[in-house]
Amino acid sequence: MVSRCRTCIAARLSLTVSGRSSSSKNEITWSSSDNSPASTASPIPVDVKLFDTENSRCRSSSRYGAHVSSSTTWPCRTSITVWISGCPASSAPTKLSRAAADKPWASGVLRGSLLILSTLSPRTDKYQVSSARRAAVIVNPVKVDGDNFRRTVEKALSARGFADPLWLETTEDDAGVTMARRAIDDAVGLVLIAGGDGTVRVVCAELAGTDVPAAVLPAGTGNLLARNLGISLDLDTALAEVLDGSDRRIDSVQVEGDDLPSDRFVVMAGLGLDAAIIADAPDDLKKRAGWAAYVVSTLRNLNHPVVRVEITVDDRPAVRRRARTVVLGNVGTLQANIPLLPDARPDDGRIDAVVLMPRRISHWPRLVLGLVVKSWREEHLERFTGRRIQVKAERTVQRQLDGDAVSDGTSLTAEVDASALVVRVP
Numbered sequence: 001m002v003s004r005c006r007t008c009i010a011a012r013l014s015l016t017v018s019g020r021s022s023s024s025k026n027e028i029t030w031s032s033s034d035n036s037p038a039s040t041a042s043p044i045p046v047d048v049k050l051f052d053t054e055n056s057r058c059r060s061s062s063r064y065g066a067h068v069s070s071s072t073t074w075p076c077r078t079s080i081t082v083w084i085s086g087c088p089a090s091s092a093p094t095k096l097s098r099a100a101a102d103k104p105w106a107s108g109v110l111r112g113s114l115l116i117l118s119t120l121s122p123r124t125d126k127y128q129v130s131s132a133r134r135a136a137v138i139v140n141p142v143k144v145d146g147d148n149f150r151r152t153v154e155k156a157l158s159a160r161g162f163a164d165p166l167w168l169e170t171t172e173d174d175a176g177v178t179m180a181r182r183a184i185d186d187a188v189g190l191v192l193i194a195g196g197d198g199t200v201r202v203v204c205a206e207l208a209g210t211d212v213p214a215a216v217l218p219a220g221t222g223n224l225l226a227r228n229l230g231i232s233l234d235l236d237t238a239l240a241e242v243l244d245g246s247d248r249r250i251d252s253v254q255v256e257g258d259d260l261p262s263d264r265f266v267v268m269a270g271l272g273l274d275a276a277i278i279a280d281a282p283d284d285l286k287k288r289a290g291w292a293a294y295v296v297s298t299l300r301n302l303n304h305p306v307v308r309v310e311i312t313v314d315d316r317p318a319v320r321r322r323a324r325t326v327v328l329g330n331v332g333t334l335q336a337n338i339p340l341l342p343d344a345r346p347d348d349g350r351i352d353a354v355v356l357m358p359r360r361i362s363h364w365p366r367l368v369l370g371l372v373v374k375s376w377r378e379e380h381l382e383r384f385t386g387r388r389i390q391v392k393a394e395r396t397v398q399r400q401l402d403g404d405a406v407s408d409g410t411s412l413t414a415e416v417d418a419s420a421l422v423v424r425v426p
Helices: 002-011 045-058 146-159 177-185 197-207 224-229 235-243 273-280 283-289 292-300 361-372
Strands: 015-020 025-030 135-139 166-169 190-195 214-218 246-257 260-265 268-272 307-313 319-323 325-329 351-356 381-386 388-401 404-425
Touching: 135 146, 135 177, 146 190, 146 235, 166 177, 177 197, 190 197, 197 214, 197 224, 197 260, 197 404, 214 224, 214 235, 235 404, 260 388, 260 404, 268 273, 268 404, 273 292, 273 325, 273 388, 273 404, 283 292, 307 351, 307 381, 319 351, 325 388, 325 404, 351 388, 351 404, 361 381, 381 388
Parallel strands: 135 166, 135 190, 190 214, 214 404
Antiparallel strands: 015 025, 246 260, 246 404, 268 325, 268 388, 307 319, 307 388, 325 351, 351 381, 388 404
């Protein structure tokens, strides 16, 4: 099909400009043959089908390098222009040069320029093809109010010139991998993610290494990535912020461990108490009270068992500690604006780690004060930073990635993939 599209651009379609002195309008028409068409010609259905196939199948190709979409070069032709009003009249037709069939991009005709109109025919909408941008919306249906959410998102996208979005729902068996890959394959210009931090993590793991921007619409309990990127928790406000915002590159963190397939996170990973709190937070309470459910779970687990851990940062000598929990972070702020990792930045090319080591419950108040006040020297709290951090526990403990409980194990190894992910920020 791609080969057919490449050949047909040169062999089937030619561009003609003709003038009419009586109307002071020029018409640009596509012909289904190599003969110059009449000025009133309109695309036939097969032309429209060819255009649609070429756009959907060839648009994402980077084989010949990225360039601004035009009406005559391949890949990335995003519109068929058939009529322009207000152009200076010309009594002589002008035929634009055509690319050779084997190199349809080589002629450079209109390369890097924009020739776009939304209508294929000035006289009918029958074969209209939109040249507007398109977004994909990946939704965790458990987290959002389906109908209202969909109407709100589509209205916001339409108001900004987006075509009808590609809607993709996660499932119990697929938290977003297939959906993210479908969005990439369809060459969408933006991926909106509506779900909890777990859904965001899975989709962002697939988008890492691509240039497709991820826009987070907070719909979960923690919403930690949205909070750390400064995105509002209100849907209408968040939509305005990400759709009218700018792209920013942030780090993605590659992680692995025993009995844990290679994965990524963008917020935090942890083992010990941190993972126990997430696992024990009641689902029904999370739906009713939001992140307050984690407060309840924290109180239940304050006396979580201590475990001996060995921490290795980059090539430095390993250090050994008796810890309740170890948290590795790409960002640093928790709910209620608690700065668990105050020096963490999502785009600094580094991973931050904190080790919490209270020996008794009575140590917790001072430790919390040490979290909130950076200058407070607290012996039961220690922080590290580096590009690669490995944590090994002496026994099997609970583990989590971005708020999702994963298999229990004895180790986590995190390595930063700097600037791997493009996100949309206010």
